[in-house]
Amino acid sequence: MNGHAVWYGPAIQEAALSGDVGKMREVATQVEEYLAEAGDLPAALELLKLEIAKLEGKTYHREK
Amino acid sequence: MTVSDRPKRFRTPEDYALKRPVHAVWEITLSCNLRCVHCGSAAGEPRKSELSTDECLQVVESLAQLGTREITLIGGESYLRRDWTDIVAAIKRRGMYCAIQTGGYGLTGKLLDRAVDAGLDGVGVSIDGLEDVHDAFRGVPGSFRAAARAVQESRARNLRVSVNTTVTQASLHKIEPLAKQLVDMGVTHWQVGLMVPMGRGTRSEELLLQPSDLLTLFDSLVNVFEFCAQNGLVMHCGNSLGYFGPFEHLWRGAGDDQVHWRGCSAGETVIALESDGTVKSCPSLNADDHGFGSSRDAPVDVLWKNSRVAEAAGTADEDTSFCRTCYYSSVCDGGCTWVTDSLGQKSKDNPYCHYRVLALASEGLSEEISLVDGGVEGPFSMGEFSVKRVPIEPSKAVIAERHSAKLKAFPQAGAQAGIDAGDSLVTCKNCYCYVYPTENTCPHCENGLDAAQKEHDTLLLRIDELMNEVREALDT
Ligand code: SF4
Numbered sequence: 041m042n043g044h045a046v047w048y049g050p051a052i053q054e055a056a057l058s059g060d061v062g063k064m065r066e067v068a069t070q071v072e073e074y075l076a077e078a079g080d081l082p083a084a085l086e087l088l089k090l091e092i093a094k095l096e097g098k099t100y101h102r103e104k
Numbered sequence: 105m106t107v108s109d110r111p112k113r114f115r116t117p118e119d120y121a122l123k124r125p126v127h128a129v130w131e132i133t134l135s136c137n138l139r140c141v142h143c144g145s146a147a148g149e150p151r152k153s154e155l156s157t158d159e160c161l162q163v164v165e166s167l168a169q170l171g172t173r174e175i176t177l178i179g180g181e182s183y184l185r186r187d188w189t190d191i192v193a194a195i196k197r198r199g200m201y202c203a204i205q206t207g208g209y210g211l212t213g214k215l216l217d218r219a220v221d222a223g224l225d226g227v228g229v230s231i232d233g234l235e236d237v238h239d240a241f242r243g244v245p246g247s248f249r250a251a252a253r254a255v256q257e258s259r260a261r262n263l264r265v266s267v268n269t270t271v272t273q274a275s276l277h278k279i280e281p282l283a284k285q286l287v288d289m290g291v292t293h294w295q296v297g298l299m300v301p302m303g304r305g306t307r308s309e310e311l312l313l314q315p316s317d318l319l320t321l322f323d324s325l326v327n328v329f330e331f332c333a334q335n336g337l338v339m340h341c342g343n344s345l346g347y348f349g350p351f352e353h354l355w356r357g358a359g360d361d362q363v364h365w366r367g368c369s370a371g372e373t374v375i376a377l378e379s380d381g382t383v384k385s386c387p388s389l390n391a392d393d394h395g396f397g398s399s400r401d402a403p404v405d406v407l408w409k410n411s412r413v414a415e416a417a418g419t420a421d422e423d424t425s426f427c428r429t430c431y432y433s434s435v436c437d438g439g440c441t442w443v444t445d446s447l448g449q450k451s452k453d454n455p456y457c458h459y460r461v462l463a464l465a466s467e468g469l470s471e472e473i474s475l476v477d478g479g480v481e482g483p484f485s486m487g488e489f490s491v492k493r494v495p496i497e498p499s500k501a502v503i504a505e506r507h508s509a510k511l512k513a514f515p516q517a518g519a520q521a522g523i524d525a526g527d528s529l530v531t532c533k534n535c536y537c538y539v540y541p542t543e544n545t546c547p548h549c550e551n552g553l554d555a556a557q558k559e560h561d562t563l564l565l566r567i568d569e570l571m572n573e574v575r576e577a578l579d580t
Contacts, residue, residue, distance in 0.1 A: 056358065058359050059353075060564075061333050062360070065359075071574075084573035084577060088571060091566050091570060094563060095564070099354070099536075101507075
């Protein structure tokens with residue numbers, strides 16, 4: 041994010057998701073788009089969903 | 105994110121070096137049409153001698169000269185001043201971002217139209233719970249609907265809209281439905297903070313969270329954060345909520361773990377004003393302890409520059425309290441000064457800290473805060489509180505154990521010797537606790553930092569590769 045925010049007054053109104061969370065959202069959104077588009081799913085998509093779940097688990101502390 | 109599209113409020117190394125007041129929070133009137141039980145400034149009636157329009161325009165000029173990039177107008181209710189849009193227009197003429205923070209009661213479309221014409225950029229609306237909780241908290245029936253309408257009317261005018269929520273005992277268990285409601289309302293930015301007992305808030309001890317309630321709150325906020333991220337709502341924690349521990353990486357950087365709590369910015373890169381021209385280091389702090397003088401006696405830029413000496417002289421406070429001996433002490437400095445001042449912790453020892461709650465829980469303890477004397481209620485008045493250690497409740501101990509499942513130790517200050525407090529910390533990619541950049545092994549989970557980082561990078565790389573494979577497979 042190239043900087044640090046100051047949290048007084050209203051919530052920051054211009055920030056967009058970034059970092060690992062931003063990446064997870066970006067990939068998840070694309071996965072959803074592919075799912076909507078594609079009839080025949082590539083095997084890599086299943087693997088991708090698994091790896092994203094791993095990253096989510098780490099980020100939100102849900103690892104087994 | 106390029107420099108030009110970065111939020112104005114984000115600070116650069118130069119801002120720190122020059123001690124530039126990047127963000128100004130300015131109470132332009134203490135007049136208010138709500139009677140919120142937590143109100144630190146005990147707002148209602150205007151102050152006896154509020155600044156004239158000309159004096160306000162002079163303040164805008166001084167702030168522009170100091171390099172301020174964002175001004176938030178607060179109250180009371182800023183729009184109860186007849187000339188509030190003249191102030192907005194002056195701020196915009198000097199190229200600064202301008203937002204108001206409001207309860208939204210009586211903020212009509214007509215008023216907003218005038219503000220938009222003046223150049224207002226954003227509206228922050230306070231919503232402290234679902235309708236019943238909010239109306240009781242704000243002291244006026246219908247205030248939730250008014251706030252929701254203010255969100256709607258502001259969005260309709262393409263203003264940037266955010267919501268601030270103060271968490272109390274009344275809303276502690278209802279944060280998830282509130283998040284859902286905010287998503288339904290189309291809110292895009294949300295800041296969550298703690299109720300801090302100041303001003304009128306010294307009269308509502310029963311609404312205050314206890315430090316161990318942070319376990320319940322953070323448990324819920326992790327889910328809420330994920331839900332918000334999935335639904336286009338960027339959630340942040342305010343200054344009063346923290347600090348470090350395994351979830352800090354979620355709370356301040358909109359998902360970017362390079363952004364973490366770096367100590368109180370009051371008087372460093374934030375400046376505040378009261379409606380009679382009193383200049384201080386933070387909008388929430390009491391001017392008797394944190395004031396620099398009045399804009400009626402000297403221009404704000406002169407008061408700010410002179411204040412540097414006073415602030416630097418007042419920070420040498422060594423003791424053996426939990427915060428002073430904490431691993432994070434040199435970066436954190438006991439969290440939010442508003443919280444520690446309000447609790448009478450002049451040496452900045454802060455019981456409202458997730459990391460501290462987890463550390464104490466590992467010894468079977470928690471802390472309990474009780475009001476000893478509410479004092480005389482007034483703007484930014486403070487009561488007297490006691491903090492004592494007691495055995496942790498079993499239900500809370502279970503949550504603490506879950507939150508610290510990966511943590512083996514809660515190290516003390518010392519490991520960071522020689523580190524500049526301005527340095528950024530890094531996350532251990534195993535337990536997600538922050539560590540000083542000179543560490544090789546995480547002092548919390550005892551994992552090798554490099555190995556955990558490599559594993560993390562490999563995972564990110566794998567995701568990129570798979571994404572490319574999927575793209576190629578779909579393109580053919
Ligand atoms: S115990 Fe105090 S110094 Fe340590 S992280 Fe918590 S608030 Fe900061």
